[in-house]
Structure formats: C-alpha cells, structure tokens
Amino acid sequence: MEENEKNNQAAGNDGNGIIVVKNLTKKFGNKIVLDNISLTIERGKTTVVIGPSGCGKTVLIKNFIVLLRPSSGEIYFKDKRIDNLPERELNSIRIHYGFLFQGGALFDSLSVAENIMFPIMRHYRIKDWRQVEDVVKAKLAMVGLDGFQNYYPANLSGGQRKRVALARAIALDPELILYDEPTTGLDPIRADIINELILKLQRELGETTIVVTHDMTSAYKVADRIIMLYNGRIIADGDAEHIRNHPHPVVQQFITGQVSDDDLAVLRASGTISKAQFLPRDFEE
Amino acid sequence: MIGAIGARAIEDVSSMGQFGRFVWRAIKACGWSLGRTTSYSLIWTQMNIIGVRSVPIVMITGAFVGMILAVQAYDQLAGMGLEEHLGVLINISVVKELGPVLAAVMLAGRVGGALTAELGTMNVTEQIDAVRSVGTDPVRYLVAPRLLACLLLTPALIIYADLLGVLGGYFIGVIQFGINSQGYWNFSASGVELWDVVVGVVKGFFFGVAIAVISCYKGFTCKEGAHGVGQACTEAFVASFISILALDFALAVVFKAFYNTFWPLKSLVS
Numbered sequence: 001m002e003e004n005e006k007n008n009q010a011a012g013n014d015g016n017g018i019i020v021v022k023n024l025t026k027k028f029g030n031k032i033v034l035d036n037i038s039l040t041i042e043r044g045k046t047t048v049v050i051g052p053s054g055c056g057k058t059v060l061i062k063n064f065i066v067l068l069r070p071s072s073g074e075i076y077f078k079d080k081r082i083d084n085l086p087e088r089e090l091n092s093i094r095i096h097y098g099f100l101f102q103g104g105a106l107f108d109s110l111s112v113a114e115n116i117m118f119p120i121m122r123h124y125r126i127k128d129w130r131q132v133e134d135v136v137k138a139k140l141a142m143v144g145l146d147g148f149q150n151y152y153p154a155n156l157s158g159g160q161r162k163r164v165a166l167a168r169a170i171a172l173d174p175e176l177i178l179y180d181e182p183t184t185g186l187d188p189i190r191a192d193i194i195n196e197l198i199l200k201l202q203r204e205l206g207e208t209t210i211v212v213t214h215d216m217t218s219a220y221k222v223a224d225r226i227i228m229l230y231n232g233r234i235i236a237d238g239d240a241e242h243i244r245n246h247p248h249p250v251v252q253q254f255i256t257g258q259v260s261d262d263d264l265a266v267l268r269a270s271g272t273i274s275k276a277q278f279l280p281r282d283f284e285e
Numbered sequence: 286m287i288g289a290i291g292a293r294a295i296e297d298v299s300s301m302g303q304f305g306r307f308v309w310r311a312i313k314a315c316g317w318s319l320g321r322t323t324s325y326s327l328i329w330t331q332m333n334i335i336g337v338r339s340v341p342i343v344m345i346t347g348a349f350v351g352m353i354l355a356v357q358a359y360d361q362l363a364g365m366g367l368e369e370h371l372g373v374l375i376n377i378s379v380v381k382e383l384g385p386v387l388a389a390v391m392l393a394g395r396v397g398g399a400l401t402a403e404l405g406t407m408n409v410t411e412q413i414d415a416v417r418s419v420g421t422d423p424v425r426y427l428v429a430p431r432l433l434a435c436l437l438l439t440p441a442l443i444i445y446a447d448l449l450g451v452l453g454g455y456f457i458g459v460i461q462f463g464i465n466s467q468g469y470w471n472f473s474a475s476g477v478e479l480w481d482v483v484v485g486v487v488k489g490f491f492f493g494v495a496i497a498v499i500s501c502y503k504g505f506t507c508k509e510g511a512h513g514v515g516q517a518c519t520e521a522f523v524a525s526f527i528s529i530l531a532l533d534f535a536l537a538v539v540f541k542a543f544y545n546t547f548w549p550l551k552s553l554v555s
Contacts, residue, residue, distance in 0.1 A: 067414050087422060094420040105415035107407075119419035122426070125323075172419065 017076075018043045018176055018208045019064055024073035026059055033059050035232035036073070041176075046202055046209040048219045050243075051229035052254060057212040058102070060229065061178045064210065065097050066090055095123060098169030098177040098207075102184060104161040106153040112164050113149035116140065119171045139167040142204075143197060159190035166197060170205070177201065179211040183218045195221045216255050228254065307424075307502045314422065314429035315436075327430040335396050335431065336438030340445055342395055343388045347446030350383045351375055351453025359462050369468035371458045373476030379450035380477060385485045386533055388446035389492035392439060393525035397500035400431055401521040404504025405514040413505065423505075432497040439493030440486045447485060480548060484540050491536060495528040 017040035026034040033056040041047055041064075049057045062068040063075060066082055075083040082093055106115050116136045126132055140146045143163040153161055162182060169177060179198065183191035195218050202209050202222075213219055219226055219240075226243045228236040228251055236243055236251045243255060253260055259267075318324035354375045362368045404427060407413050416423040458464045500521045507517035 062414075065418060067417055087417075091420040091422060094418060097418065099415070099418040101411045101415055101418075103410055105411040107412055107415070119421075122419065122421045168415075168419075 016040075016042050018078060019210075020076040020079075021064070022074040022076075024060075024063060024070050024075065026056070026063060026068065027071040033232055034063070034070075037232075037234060038073075039227065039234065039237070041208060041210060042225070043208050044206060045224040046198070046211065046222050047225045047227065048211045048213060048223035049227050049229060050214060050216070050219050050254065053214065055229045056232050057214075057229055058180050061099075061180060061210055061212050065094060065099060065178060067099075095119070095172050096175045098166075098172070098174035100162065100166050100169045100177065100179045100182055102181040104153070104158075104165035106161055106165055106168070108153050110152075111149065112140070112145070112151045112153070112156075115153070115164060116168050116171050119168065123172065135171070136167075139171055140164075142170070142201070143167045144193075159186050159193065162186070162194060163197065166194075166201075170201065173205070174207060176208045176210070179209070179213075181213055182211060183213060183215045188217075191215065191218060192221075194218075198222045214254075216257070230254075303506070304502055307505070308498050310424045311428045311432050311498055311501070314425040315433055317425055318429040318433065324425075324430065327426070328433050331430040331434035332438055334399075335434040336442065339392060339395055339438075339442055342391055343442045343446050344449045346387050346391045347379070347384055347449035348453035350387055350446070351379055351450035351455075352457045354378055354383070354450075355454045355457035355462070359458065363462075368458075368462070368464050370472050370476075371462075371464060372454065372469040372473035375454035375458065376451055376473045376477045377481055379454065380447045380485045381481045382485070382533070384447040384450050385443045385488045385492065386529060388443050389439065389489070389496065389529045390526060392435075392442065392492070393496050393500075393522055393529060396435065397496045397521050397525045398518050400497070400500035401504040401507070401518045402514060404501055405507035405517045408505060408507055409509055409513060428497075428501045428505075431501060432494065435493035435497035436490060437493075439496070440489030443486055443489040447482070480544060484536075487540075488533065488536050491532050492529050495532055496525045499524045499528060 019041040021037060021039050021041075024034055024037040025032065037060070049060060051057050059068060063070055063083070064077075066075065066085070070083050073083070074081055077093055077096070080093070082090065085093070106112075107118065110118065113133070113136050116139055117132055120126070120132055120135065136149060137146055140148060143166050145160060145163050145167065148156070148160070148164070153164070156164065166182075182194045182198065186194065198209060198211065199222055201207070209222070211218070211222060223240055225237070225239060227234055228243065228246075230250050235248055236246045238246075243251065246252065318328065355371060358371055358374050359368060362371050362374070404413070407427070413423045413427070416426055455469070459466050459469050503517040503521035503524070507513050
C-alpha cells in the first residue's frame with residue numbers, strides 16, 4: 001500500500017514521463033480491477049509490470065493506449081490527456097504506440113507481409129510498393145523472420161506468430177511498445193528469443209518499453225524498473241534488486257514462485273477422491 | 286423481483302442505445318468509405334464474399350419457391366378452370382413477397398452467420414483491438430465494407446431469386462401440368478406491374494442493411510469463448526429474421542399507402 005501512496009504523491013510529469021497515470025480506477029460492474037493507481041512511465045526505459053493472473057496487468061496497459069477507458073482518473077501521453085479523447089482523435093495518438101497482444105492477434109485472413117503492411121497502408125498513401133516491401137522485409141529481418149512474407153498466421157508456430165506480431169507492432173516506428181505477456185505459452189528457448197528481441201529493439205530503436213508478464217526470468221532480464229500489482233494496487237516499485245529484497249510477503253511469494261501456507265493447507269485438507277467420483281470398476285459389467 | 290425487472294429494463298435500454306450508436310457510426314463510416322477510393326478494394330472483396338458466393342443458394346431458394354407455389358395452387362385453380370391464372374398468382378407472390386423475404390432469410394443465415402462468426406472470433410482473439418491499436422477505426426475497416434456490400438447486393442440477389450422463382454413456376458405450371466403457355470404469360474403480364482417488382486427489390490436495400498448491422502453488432506459485442514461466438518451467431522440470425530419480417534410488414538404498409546396515393550397519378554404523366 002505504501003508504494004501506491006508514494007506513487008500517488010509522485011505522479012506528475014517532470015518532463016521525463018512519456019505516460020503519466022493519475023488516480024486510475026477501473027471497474028467491471030462492481031468489481032474493482034485497478035484501484036486508484038498513479039504512476040509515471042519514464043521515456044526510453046523498460047518498465048515491467050508483474051503480478052498474479054487476473055490482478056489487472058493487461059487492463060492497466062490497455063488503459064495506457066485507451067483500448068479500455070478508466071472508470072475514473074486521468075491518463076496522459078506526452079503531457080496530453082488522452083483518456084477523454086474521442087476514438088477519432090485517439091487514432092492519431094495510437095500511431096505512436098506499438099502493442100504486442102498476448103495471442104499475437106494477427107489477422108488470420110492476411111499473410112504475414114499483409115499483416116505488417118496493414119498499419120502502413122492505413123496511414124500512408126502508398127506510391128511505391130517496392131518501398132513498402134522493403135519496410136516489411138526490414139521489420140521481419142529485425143525479428144529474424146525474413147522470408148516468411150507469404151506465410152499465413154495458421155502456418156506459423158506460437159513463437160513465430162508473436163515475432164510477426166512484434167514486427168507489425170513496430171511497423172510505424174512507435175515511440176512506445178507495450179508487450180502483453182510476450183513469453184506466455186512459449187518454451188524457455190523461444191521465450192528467451194523474445195526477451196532478446198525486446199532488448200534488441202530497445203537498444204536499436206531507443207523506444208520506451210512496457211512489458212506485462214508473470215515470467216520472472218523475463219522480468220529480471222529486460223527490466224529497468226519492475227512494478228508489482230496485487231489486488232488492483234501497486235505493492236512494489238523499483239529496480240530488480242529492490243524487488244528481490246522487497247519485504248512484502250506477497251512479493252517474495254510471487255518472485256520465488258511459492259504457494260502460500262494458507263493455500264497449501266486448503267489443498268492438503270481436500271481429498272483426492274470424492275465419494276461421487278467414478279472408478280473404472282463402476283463401468284464393468 | 287422489481288429490482289431484477291428494473292435492472293433488466295435498464296440493461297435492455299442501454300444495449301438498444303449502444304446498438305443505435307453502432308448503427309450511426311456504421312452509417313458515417315459508409316459515407317467515409319465511399320469518399321475514398323482506397324476503400325473500394327475492401328468493398329469489392331466483401332461484395333465477392335457476400336454477394337457473388339450467395340448467388341447459387343439464392344437462386345435455388347427462388348426456384349423452389351416458384352415450384353412449390355405452382356404445385357400447391359394448381360389443383361385449386363384447375364378445379365375452377367382458372368389454371369391459366371396460375372402465372373399471376375405465382376409471379377406476384379414471388380416478386381413482391383416470397384422472393385425478397387426468403388432470399389433475405391437465406392442471406393441472414395449464410396451471410397449474417399458468417400459475418401457474426403468472423404467478427405466475433407476477431408473480437409475474442411483481440412484482432413479488433415489490434416485494428417484499434419494501430420490507429421484504425423474498426424467500424425470503418427470492418428463494418429463499412431460489409432454493410433455496403435450487403436446494401437448493394439441484396440437487391441441484386443433478390444432479382445436472381447425472383448427470376449428463378451418465375452422460371453420455377455413456369456416449369457411446373459406449363460411444362461409439367463401442361464397449362465397453355467400464352468395464357469400463362471398473358472395473365473402474368475396483366476397482373477404483375479413494374480411497381481410490384483420495384484417494391485420487392487427496394488425491400489432488399491432495407492433487408493441488406495438490417496442483416497449487416499445486426500450481424501456486425503453481434504460480432505463486435507460477442508462474449509468470450511466458443512460459446513460466446515456460437516451464442517452471438519444464434520442471436521444474430523434470430524434478430525435478423527425477426528427484423529426482416531417486421532421490416533417487410535412496415536414496408537408493405539408504407540408502399541401500399543404510397544401506391545394508393547401516387548400510382549394513379551402515373552396515367553397523368555404518361
């Protein structure tokens with residue numbers, strides 16, 4: 001709770017914040033998913049948001065790009081308030097963002113090349129198609145998939161799909177890239193490829209990066225700053241060292257990946273075979 | 286109890302409001318799309334998917350409507366010695382009511398179901414959010430081309446259904462039952478006016494818009510998971526079907542009033 005209050009007091013742009021969030025609350029019906037969150041995302045840095053499943057990490061970054069609107073509070077992008085803008089005006093703001101969705105969200109009816117061309121075609125009048133093809137080639141080369149232009153999303157593996165989605169996310173050379181669970185569902189090697197890509201893009205393009213994950217290996221590898229969400233509030237905020245030594249029991253439990261004593265007691269108390277459970281002999285004649 | 290009814294009423298009014306706003310956004314998006322030649326390729330693609338590929342099923346529907354009407358009505362008319370009137374009965378029914386309505390119902394199933402399933406799947410796999418995230422209005426990109434394709438091609442498909450309905454009736458009446466061909470067509474020509482054909486085709490514009498906006502709205506607002514998409518498809522078809530029948534009734538009343546007022550003036554002009 002202390003971290004949340006500290007952030008609430010500190011939220012405000014000292015000139016280095018690309019995104020500033022003030023007193024953000026998001027409710028779905030009566031359920032409060034984000035509870036009075038305030039924070040500043042620093043320009044050019046990699047901020048990782050961690051927290052247990054369902055704690056509101058994805059909701060938080062979807063609010064940053066206003067794919068979801070806050071129930072209350074304010075969101076600023078480069079000192080311009082954006083949470084109250086109409087969709088038409090938001091479209092001109094969103095071209096400064098790249099968003100990598102959890103499942104990739106590639107358009108299945110379009111080829112890999114068409115997926116990457118999509119943002120370019122929607123915002124620029126194309127005169128020289130060869131130039132667009134060169135851009136597609138360059139973006140695919142950045143994620144190590146040059147040559148896959150004519151493939152369709154259905155023909156790609158999970159890791160390849162995420163890399164193509166990343167190529168689409170950087171198609172308009174955004175200033176800010178949001179990654180929603182980039183390593184979820186990937187084996188450790190492919191997950192590490194994505195981590196390396198995040199670092200590479202940050203190094204080469206110098207853009208601001210926000211990563212939502214519950215993969216601590218990934219978080220430690222890419223983060224300049226780690227924020228932990230729990231029950232809709234920020235309970236820890238600092239660099240990797242700060243998080244490793246954080247005194248909050250929930251933080252320690254999360255980063256070490258250990259179940260709490262209470263949850264363990266519940267699991268042990270419940271039986272493995274209930275009286276209503278069928279056994280193979282029940283089906284024997 | 287009263288609280289539950291009130292909550293349900295608020296929810297229904299709210300979703301009607303949302304639907305109204307969606308329709309308004311879709312109409313504005315259509316205007317925007319028509320003003321940009323870059324959108325034409327998207328409209329063209331949807332016209333192919335929605336219109337061209339629906340031609341066979343709509344023609345089959347029309348043909349069966351005509352044939353069934355002929356089989357059902359022949360005995361009654363022949364009993365009174367009026368079998369040559371079969372043509373007028375079939376053709377006016379086909380071009381004014383059954384052709385447009387049944388073709389629209391077929392489109393609600395074939396096209397509406399596909400639109401809802403496609404957009405619903407895009408919704409639950411975050412593809413619609415992906416469109417928004419790159420600064421593109423999904424209503425302009427996804428809804429407008431589909432709405433325009435339905436608007437422009439439903440009347441054309443109704444003409445196909447009418448044509449095959451007329452031929453189906455002719456095939457059964459004249460070829461199978463041996464009605465005199467000249468009498469069949471003479472009574473048809475005297476009983477079916479251009480107005481009747483126009484009414485049926487104009488209904489197609491309204492049916493097309495209803496099918497497109499309902500199906501797209503259900504896709505855009507569908508709930509998570511396979512069950513959510515399935516439920517949205519069912520709701521889209523039911524809502525489209527009821528809308529087609531309700532619109533048919535409303536248009537019948539409006540066109541009748543219009544006909545009674547203005548059609549007699551035609552003789553003064555010509």
